[in-house]
Amino acid sequence: MQSNFHKKTVFSATLASMLSFLFLLICLAGALPEGFDAGSLCMEANAAEETVTLRVCNWEEYIDLGDWDEEETIELPSGDIIGENSMVEDFEEWYYETYGTRVKVEYSTFGTNEDLYNMLTLGDVYDLVCPSEYLIMKLMAEEALVPLSDAFFDRSDENNYYSRGAAPFIREIFENSQIGGEPWSKYAAGYMWGVTGLVYNPETVTEEQVSTWKVLSDPAFARQVTIKDNVRDAYFAAVGAIKSDLLTSEAFLNDPDYKKNLETEMNDTSPEMIAQVQDWLKDVKDNVYSFETDAGKADMITGKVAVNYQWSGDAVYTLDQADEDDYTLCFAVPKESTDIYFDGWVMLKRGIGDNEKKQHAAEAFINFLSRPDNAIRNMYYIGYTSVISGGDDPRMFEYAQYCYEAEDDEEEIVEYDLASFFSENPEESDGEFVIEAPAEQLNRQLYSQYPPADVIDRSSIMTYFDDEQNARINQMWINVRCFDIRKASWWSRILVIGLIILAVGYFVRRWHRNKA
Amino acid sequence: MRFSRKSLGIPYAVFLVIFVAAPLLFLFYYAFTNGQGQFTLQNFTHFFTDPNTLGTLYYSFSIALVTTLVCLLLAYPTAYILATSNLRSQSVILMLFIMPMWINFSLRITALKEILNVIEGNLAMHPFLNAVVGMTYDFMPFMILPIYTTISRLDGALREAAMDLGANTVQTFLRVTLPLSVPGIVSGVSMVFLPAMTNYVVLDMLYNSTYIMGSLIGSYFAAYDWHGGSMISLILLAMICIFTLLTGNEEDAAGGRGGALL
Numbered sequence: 001m002q003s004n005f006h007k008k009t010v011f012s013a014t015l016a017s018m019l020s021f022l023f024l025l026i027c028l029a030g031a032l033p034e035g036f037d038a039g040s041l042c043m044e045a046n047a048a049e050e051t052v053t054l055r056v057c058n059w060e061e062y063i064d065l066g067d068w069d070e071e072e073t074i075e076l077p078s079g080d081i082i083g084e085n086s087m088v089e090d091f092e093e094w095y096y097e098t099y100g101t102r103v104k105v106e107y108s109t110f111g112t113n114e115d116l117y118n119m120l121t122l123g124d125v126y127d128l129v130c131p132s133e134y135l136i137m138k139l140m141a142e143e144a145l146v147p148l149s150d151a152f153f154d155r156s157d158e159n160n161y162y163s164r165g166a167a168p169f170i171r172e173i174f175e176n177s178q179i180g181g182e183p184w185s186k187y188a189a190g191y192m193w194g195v196t197g198l199v200y201n202p203e204t205v206t207e208e209q210v211s212t213w214k215v216l217s218d219p220a221f222a223r224q225v226t227i228k229d230n231v232r233d234a235y236f237a238a239v240g241a242i243k244s245d246l247l248t249s250e251a252f253l254n255d256p257d258y259k260k261n262l263e264t265e266m267n268d269t270s271p272e273m274i275a276q277v278q279d280w281l282k283d284v285k286d287n288v289y290s291f292e293t294d295a296g297k298a299d300m301i302t303g304k305v306a307v308n309y310q311w312s313g314d315a316v317y318t319l320d321q322a323d324e325d326d327y328t329l330c331f332a333v334p335k336e337s338t339d340i341y342f343d344g345w346v347m348l349k350r351g352i353g354d355n356e357k358k359q360h361a362a363e364a365f366i367n368f369l370s371r372p373d374n375a376i377r378n379m380y381y382i383g384y385t386s387v388i389s390g391g392d393d394p395r396m397f398e399y400a401q402y403c404y405e406a407e408d409d410e411e412e413i414v415e416y417d418l419a420s421f422f423s424e425n426p427e428e429s430d431g432e433f434v435i436e437a438p439a440e441q442l443n444r445q446l447y448s449q450y451p452p453a454d455v456i457d458r459s460s461i462m463t464y465f466d467d468e469q470n471a472r473i474n475q476m477w478i479n480v481r482c483f484d485i486r487k488a489s490w491w492s493r494i495l496v497i498g499l500i501i502l503a504v505g506y507f508v509r510r511w512h513r514n515k516a
Numbered sequence: 517m518r519f520s521r522k523s524l525g526i527p528y529a530v531f532l533v534i535f536v537a538a539p540l541l542f543l544f545y546y547a548f549t550n551g552q553g554q555f556t557l558q559n560f561t562h563f564f565t566d567p568n569t570l571g572t573l574y575y576s577f578s579i580a581l582v583t584t585l586v587c588l589l590l591a592y593p594t595a596y597i598l599a600t601s602n603l604r605s606q607s608v609i610l611m612l613f614i615m616p617m618w619i620n621f622s623l624r625i626t627a628l629k630e631i632l633n634v635i636e637g638n639l640a641m642h643p644f645l646n647a648v649v650g651m652t653y654d655f656m657p658f659m660i661l662p663i664y665t666t667i668s669r670l671d672g673a674l675r676e677a678a679m680d681l682g683a684n685t686v687q688t689f690l691r692v693t694l695p696l697s698v699p700g701i702v703s704g705v706s707m708v709f710l711p712a713m714t715n716y717v718v719l720d721m722l723y724n725s726t727y728i729m730g731s732l733i734g735s736y737f738a739a740y741d742w743h744g745g746s747m748i749s750l751i752l753l754a755m756i757c758i759f760t761l762l763t764g765n766e767e768d769a770a771g772g773r774g775g776a777l778l
Contacts, residue, residue, distance in 0.1 A: 114738040121740075223640040229725075231739070289640040290723040304633070467551070474739035478568055481727045481735070485571035492578065499581055507762040 051102045052361045055351055056088075057116065057126040059343065060109040062192075063087050064374075064381040074376060076398040083377045091368045095361065098159060103361045112230075120144075120348070127351035128362045133342045134232065134464040136188050140179040141464070145187045146347040152189075152363045162189050162370040165396070167389035168424050169456065170342070177461060188344040189366045190387035192378075194312035195340050195451050195459055196233060197333040199319070204306045207443070210332040213240035215307055217283045225307040226299060227284060229291035231477040233339070236462055237309060238277040238284075239266055240336040247336040259457075266337050266460040269469045274476050281480045291481075297321070300329060311341070313384030315448040320383070331448040333455045340459035342387065345369075372396050385449050389422045397422050397433060404437045404446045412439035416446060420453040543753075546746035559747035569732065569748070576728040579644070580712035583651040587708050588701065590652070591659035595700075596693075598660075599668035610664065617657050625721045628653055632722070643724035650718040655711065659704040666700025667693065706763050710756055 066086040074081040085093075088105045095103045108126075110116040113135040120126070131139070139145050155163050170193060174185035198210045204224075209215050216225050216237060227234055243265055246252055255261055289305045290296070297318045300308040310318065315331045322329045345366045352358050368374060372395040375386040379399070390396030397418070406413045416437045419429035437446055451459075465473055550556045563569045598609060616624060628650060633639055639646060670693065678688045716730035727735065729752055736745030 112738070114740070117740065118737065223638050285725060288725070289638070291725040295721075304639075470739060471741070474735070474741065477739075478566075478727070478732070478735060481725065482568035482732065483571040483575035483726050485567045485574050488571070488574060496574065496578055496581060500577075504762070511762070 051104055052357045053104045054361045055106045055126045057108050057110055057129045060111060062382055064377040076395055076402055078395050078398060081373045081376050091365055094368055095364055125351050126348055127358055128345055128347055130191055130343050130345050136344055136346055137179050137464040140187055144349055146349050146352045147186050159367055161367045165370055165388045165391040167387055167421050170387045188346050190342050190344045192384040193342045193387050194384055195333060195338040196311055197331055199300055199308040199310045199315050199329055199331050201306045202330050211335050212244055213237045213334045213336055214244060217287050221306055222287055223289050224305055225288050226290050226292050226296040226305050227288050227309045229293045231473060234281060235277055236339045238280045242276050242280055244336050262337055263460045267463050274472055278476045278479055285480060312448040316445050317383040319445050330443045337458050337460045339462050401435055404435050404441055406436050406438045410438045414439045418450050420456055421450055543746045543750055546742045547750045550743055559744050572727050572732045575726060576713045579647050580709050582648050583712045584705055584709045586652045587656055587659040592663055595660050595663035596667055599664050613657055613660050625650055625718060640723045646722040647719050647724045650722045651712045655708040658707040662703040663700040666697045670696055702763050
């Protein structure tokens with residue numbers, strides 16, 4: 001008996017300590033110093049000097065994962081492009097070949113800008129992240145970013161693909177937009193960009209109807225339109241619809257300071273404006289099919305809705321998918337204004353610190369993604385438009401031609417000038433960036449992927465909300481989305497309160513009885 | 517130091533401290549502080565004075581109540597017939613009710629969406645109905661199983677005695693079977709009602725764009741307001757505690773039988 005008990009005790013003690021140890025190990029694994037890898041512990045001593053770890057956090061599905069089929073090869077005059085390995089693997093190899101140092105990319109993803117910001121606040125550490133422009137502005141204002149090095153902007157270095165290849169008009173925006181007296185370009189390098197607009201079904205909706213944001217509150221399309229389920233996009237459309245008359249008036253359009261005025265108007269967050277937006281969005285809530293982030297694409301393709309508020313990159317995807325089902329959809333950008341947005345790479349102080357090797361690897365990563373063939377691979381994979389126009393490299397424009405140039409047997413052909421995106425000097429461009437496209441592309445994929453000059457002209461950047469604006473606008477959003485208790489009908493009140501009283505009474509009675 | 521079998525509980529205790537106790541402490545901290553880290557009750561008063569947050573509570577309550585009632589009305593007869601009949605295939609039929617739970621819930625709702633779309637035409641016209649149908653569909657097994665177990669374990673002699681003493685079938689049911697199956701009902705109600713208050717994914721997927729408690733909390737965190745979000749979570753937690761306290765006795769009587777089948 002005695003020995004049996006002893007055995008049991010020893011057994012359970014061993015088991016318990018093993019389990020605890022295992023558990024602790026799992027817990028600790030997350031908190032171990034970077035570069036720790038149980039398998040390579042012994043190598044660590046030799047390689048520690050040479051391996052740089054780069055922690056990258058990007059949007060989900062926002063980089064080429066490789067593994068293309070043979071037939072997916074993009075055949076350009078300057079050579080074929082195909083994604084065999086993932087972009088990250090290719091980078092690690094390229095970096096070793098070019099700079100002789102091993103770099104290990106720890107790649108992770110996030111779902112929304114707000115998620116990323118919360119992750120960073122909670123203490124997740126990354127070296128290089130890819131948020132949208134408004135989060136970049138917020139991070140700049142919070143002084144959380146490391147500036148890009150001077151070497152990064154050296155256009156004489158062949159490997160500086162970003163500085164050599166970024167589209168001129170985008171470089172200009174990055175240089176002219178400031179936060180706290182500093183231009184974006186000092187901290188951020190663009191990745192993808194686009195505008196907001198409306199995907200629509202040309203059979204049931206006219207071009208005239210989708211030429212304004214007011215279509216979202218139009219009773220003619222009751223429960224036939226969708227709007228984005230995030231407060232910024234909803235706010236932008238609301239301002240566009242409310243100020244429609246002003247924004248499209250001759251006087252406003254012909255003002256020499258048009259662009260500046262437009263941005264002021266579109267970023268109006270005065271309490272009066274917020275109140276108007278709230279009223280408009282409440283109407284919209286009763287008029288739309290859904291507030292969606294992802295489902296709208298499928299609802300559009302399956303014909304459940306007629307108009308879908310969409311980002312241009314996702315619009316291309318939606319139109320492509322519909323084409324596969326022989327179902328034609330179009331894309332329009334309302335005449336009032338459109339939100340031009342960017343996702344860009346920024347380096348975080350918390351991750352990079354003053355580690356020069358890390359910073360070099362991070363900047364090389366940006367440059368590698370900006371190399372035209374890689375930018376094309378990503379564009380093909382994601383569907384969004386890269387900020388890279390190629391500079392001296394003709395491949396970016398060749399890719400646009402590859403995608404949209406009309407076949408010889410096409411009946412109606414129009415000339416579509418892409419100078420506003422590709423040319424250093426759009427006004428003096430002599431037609432070298434003109435694509436001969438099928439006429440139907442004028443309001444379809446080509447239009448979404450490379451918006452024409454007039455769309456760029458009426459585009460506005462939406463700046464980030466500071467804490468005070470954020471609180472007011474979030475309250476507005478809650479007012480829109482929540483059920484107002486004052487609107488509850490009397491019979492439903494009686495029903496709910498009656499049932500609660502009944503239930504509580506029943507339990508209290510039983511409780512008393514059980515006690516007795 | 518002597519080890520005993522109790523030491524086997526250590527890993528789980530560690531788990532509880534890290535993943536349950538610690539987050540709760542954070543929740544308390546954020547709920548009672550403001551952006552500057554000072555103590556405040558403002559988050560609390562705001563929730564009970566804003567007609568929209570109160571309205572959300574009301575709306576969630578309504579959806580949960582109606583869902584629970586519908587579930588109960590559908591589940592009780594099913595469970596009763598299943599438990600009292602002498603079907604040889606009883607366990608097979610019961611399996612059929614449990615089986616949907618093996619399929620991922622978002623897949624089930626996606627399928628339901630298409631079915632509802634055919635029936636209703638435009639889904640967005642009936643947001644409240646959609647929410648109730650979706651939740652009923654999702655939570656039904658949780659109502660059927662506890663009731664089924666309670667009824668099937670009732671001593672048949674009690675019913676026979678009532679019949680012998682002159683009660684007809686209806687009286688037997690109302691006076692004997694129903695009161696004795698209350699523990700199962702309470703267990704089922706608490707398994708349906710509480711999740712129905714917060715399961716906003718169902719609403720999202722079925723095009724109901726009004727917030728319920730779950731999505732309201734989410735919206736606070738998306739707007740970087742952890743303080744307001746934590747307070748609402750805490751209020752919800754308090755309600756769940758009260759509910760559990762009230763129903764605790766009943767569930768003891770049910771002896772966790774429902775859970776054994778799940």
